[in-house]
Amino acid sequence: MAWFILIIAGLFEVAFTTCLKMSDNFKNLWWSIGFFVSITLSFLLLNKAIQTIPIGTSYAVWTGIGAVGSVIVGIALFKEPASFWRMFFIFLLIASIAGLKISTTEES
Template identity: 55%
Template sequence: MAWVLLILGGLFEVGFTTCLRYADGFRNIPWTLGFLVSVTLSMVLLELAARTIPMGTAYAIWTGIGALGTVIIGMLWFGEPFTLVRSLLILGVVACIAGLKLTAH
C-alpha cells in the first residue's frame, strides 16, 4: 500500500507543478487553490509512504515521478522540445526509479 501512496503522491506533485504554471504569482485563485490542494496531498502521501519505505528511497522516487511527469506534461501540453536526447534522459530517470523500487527493503 505504501508504494501506491507514494506513486499517488508523485502524481500530485505533477499536479502542483502544473497548477503553479498557471497560478500567475498566486493571483489566479482557482489555479492557486489547485496548487495548494495538490501540494498538500502530495506531501501527506509522501509522509505516509515514508513510514514504510526508507525516506531516501521514497523521496527519490517521489521526486523522480514528479520530474518525469512534469517533463512529459511540458512536452505534451506546453510545447517544450521533444528530442532524442531528452527522451533518453527520461528513460534514464525511469530506470533509476525502477532500480530504487527493486532494491528497497
Template identity: 50%
Template sequence: MPWIWLIIAGLLEIVWATGLKYTEGFSKFWPSVGTIALMLCSFWCLAQAMKTLPLGTSYAVWTGIGAVGTAIVGMVLFKEPATVARALCIVLIVAGIAGLKLTAKA
C-alpha cells in the same frame, strides 16, 4: 500499500507542478488554491509512504515520478521541445526509479 501512497504522491506532484504554470506566480486566486491543496495532498501521501519506506528511496522516487511526468506534460501540453536528448534523460530517470524500487527493503 506504501508504494501505492508513493505513486499517488508522485502523480499529485505532476498535477500540482503543472498547476504552478496556471497560478502565474500565485497571482491567480483559484489556480493558486487548487495548486496548494494538491501540494498538501501530495505531501500527505508521501508522508504515509515514508512511515514504511526508506527516506532516500521515498523522496527520490517521488521526485522522479514528478520530474518525468512534468517533463512529459510540458512536452505534450505546453509544446516544449521533445528531443532525443530529453527522451534519453527521461529514460535514465525511470531507470533510476526502477532501481530504487527493486533495491528497497519495504
C-alpha cells in the same frame, strides 16, 4: 500499499507543478487553490509512505515521478521540446526509479 501511496504522492507533485505554472504567479485563483491542495496532499502522502519505505528511496522516487511527469506535461501541454537527449535522460530516470523499487525492501 506504501508504494501505491508514494506513486499517488508523486502524481500530486506533477499536479502541483502544473498548477503552479497555470496559476500565472498566483494571479489565477482556481489554479492557485489547485496548487495548494495538490502540494498539501503530495506531502501528506509522502509522509505516509516514509513510514514504511526508507526516506532516501521515497524521496528519490517521489521527485523522480514529479520530474518525469512534469516533463511529460510540459511536452504535451506547453509545447516544450522533446529532443533525443531530453527523452534519453527521462527514460534513464524512469529506469532509476524502477531500479529503486526493485532493490528496496519495506521497513516494518
